[in-house]
Amino acid sequence: MVEYRSQWPEEFEHLAGVLHAALGDLALRIDHVGSTSVPGLPSKDCLDVQVRMSSLDEARDVPLLAAIGFRCRPEPWNRVEVSSGQRCHKLVVAPPVGARTCNVHLRESTGPNARFALLFRDYLRADDTARRAWGDFKQRLAVNVPDLVDFGQIKVPATQVLMRAAQRWATQTGWSVERTA
Structure with missing residues (x-):
């Protein structure tokens, strides 16, 4: 875990440009998600990027990303x-x-998992108390549970x-995926 780094949004923008060039119009939207997308939130120094697509087709999508060096993660999850x-x-x-x-x-694009990632980000951006509590929880967890698999199991x-x-x-706020930036 590291403290929030101000360069993460710029690094995301660069990565989003690379992904958009590879996927073209298949990428309906490319979003910075996860803890690195929330200013002030400690995180692992690993950007999470969500590419919203109208449909997924592994036979089509993986080769497009493999052509620029990306590798499909083999884990079933x-x-x-x-x-x-x-x-x-x-x-x-x-x-x-x-x-x-x-x-x-x-x-x-319309899946509940895409909504989940955006709601997580936007809620923690909007609520200072929740952001601080979540960051404190993750930092304590990282100190006490160094194994990433165990860390993830406890975090769920x-x-x-x-x-x-x-x-x-x-x-309460009328938040919706359609209004995310």
């Missing part, structure tokens, strides 16, 4: 995730060897609690 009780298809690719550390999540139920608060916030 990198192809399916559960969001809002629904199994959602996704693809996660890693950068070329030696490039900026990132995880690029390809998701269907805490994320569900955070997202219940985020959903209340979304309802």
